[in-house]
Amino acid sequence: MDEKTAKYYENHAQDLLKRYNSAESPLASLVPVLFEKGQRVLDVGCGSGRDVSLLLEMGYDAYGIEPSDSLRELSVKSNPKLDGHIFKGSLPYLHDELTGEYDHIILSAVLMHIPDNSLFESAYSLRSMLKKG
Template sequence: MDPKTIEAYDTHASVFAARYRSGDRVPVERLKLAFGHRAHILDIGVGSGVDMARFLEAGYDVRGLEPSQVLMETALEHFPRLQGRLSQGAIPLQEDELLQRWQSRFDGIFCSAVLMHIAPDRQQLALEEMYRMLKPEGRLLLTVSSNRSGLDEQGRDEYQRYYAELSEEQVLELSQNAGFVQQQTWHDADKWHRVGLVWASYLFEKPKRKLSAG
């Protein structure tokens, strides 16, 4: 994940966390539809902690990965039940100890508003790592934004967070190259009514056996 973006989340953690707690980024009904009875879930990019809390309330055994130390601390302040369930790290982990420990461990991965913070030349690796962390027939619910206004020439907003523009074609190509099979796609308006901003949620599944190219 982009280092300046992590720094921005550290610096403005209270602002972002309060915003994210104010509305559901992904409807809980969609989470249940995506993961069903798949019990062990990894939330990549914990943020405010609200999504992890919702997973716990729904009966899932959830773990979280978050690159911002300050956001982690803020999440624990508001959701004490997350104690012992959070790990600090930024995907792609690149052979970190966590990646080794999490090989084929999870039934599902929830990755919301993270992939667009990763440089294009590292996005493929990030998806390949998520594939490795899933069990066969495990599912990935991936959410990204597009048409974000107000970015500078380097793709950064006023907080210096980096945003890569990811078209549906790019997301599907990256996921297919990693070995995933597409299940479903949703498009949603922005919860905070930012003009033009659109959110796309993609549901992928890891097949029992990796499909050969071509």
């Protein structure tokens, strides 16, 4: 993510949290059809944690990565069940605590923030975290 965009997220975290949480998650209708309960899911660029929270409520082992310190901290403060489920990180290098294999990785409005010269490395990083098969 470029510096200008990162600053925007930091400086507008409170407004973004409200905006993201006021919108219904598109995952609500898709996840039960596509994912099996209990599967491990990673949300890269999780923003307010809205989708991580939904996934946890639906019985998934869900985690999120968010590069914005302010947005991440406000998310956990406003929704304490996200504590221990949202970590600092961004593509192409994700947080070390999230090593392991995931059944699914979701990205919503993330790839446009990745510089072209980091897209391959980002895809490789994501692939390395998915379960084989």
